[in-house]
Amino acid sequence: MITTDFAPGSPCWLDLGVPDVRAAAAFYGTVLGWDYESMGEGEEGEGGMFRKDGKVVAGLGKLTEEGARPAWMIYHSVTDADATTQAVERLGGTVRVAPRDLGEWGRMAQYSDPLGGQFAVWQPGRNAGAELVDAPGSLCWTELYTSDAAAAKEFYGGVFGWQFSDMALPGGGGTYALITPAGLPEERMHGGLMELPAEHLSLTHGRPYWHPVFAVADCDATVAEVTGNGGSVQMGPQDAEGVGRLAVCLDPSSADFVVLTPVRG
Secondary structure (H helix, E strand, O other), rough: OOOOOOOOOOOOEEEEOOOOHHHHHHHHHHHHEEEEOOOOOOOOOOOOEEEEEEEEEEEEEOOOOOOOEEEEEEEEOOOOHHHHHHHHHOOOOOEEEEEEEEEOEEEEEEEEEOOOOOOOOOOOOOOOOOOOOOOOOOEEEEEEOOHHHHHHHHHHHHHHHHHHEEOOOHOOOOOOEEEEOOOOOHHHHOEEEEOOOHHHHHHHHHOOOOEEEOOOOOOHHHHHHHOOOOOOOEEEEEEOOOOOOEEEEOOOOOOOEEEEEEEEO
């Protein structure tokens, strides 16, 4: 589970880059019940924050990188962004955005893993991350699709110290690796990674990619809102034993995300 104490290596923040900020704000407002708070409408500064029940859950900004696809970027909490950057480079990753301060709020950096999967880190200052997680309308899990699970484990394990435990998927669907922050028990697992053939990673032309999983009260009702508001469904809704009912979705700009009504013990 993801918690707001944000242990080192755990997901702490996410933001969405899209060509049309206002359209995305309207879509997620309807689908996930988010309120959008603009922080400027200038050509370069258009963007803001999403809130759920008054608590900040994610960021939204205009996609400006040449050739980049609309996508969610997941940030992991670290104690030292500069040391993390050195680890990324030592292990064969690429620095996309060098560590930089965002005022007194914290310090961030963005990277690509050796196969091209993009991710980011956040070294907290005054701001530790999202104010609401693991609740309906908020981040509850993260997931990496990659063409080489062994290489991903070696890289991310080296960068973050993550612990991995493998589970067999039903019906001979392969292996899913569960991710837990360094030194914490498996009850604190926050994500997973799954190996897929490169030809199945069509969104990124074969490169690995991360996506968020959002908890929702009713998966089927949420999927109806997705498709009724210009989005689409790649998979589901379907039941996953011991996990819940889920669907893999695309928003109108083709940024991918998962909605999950989790099984609660």
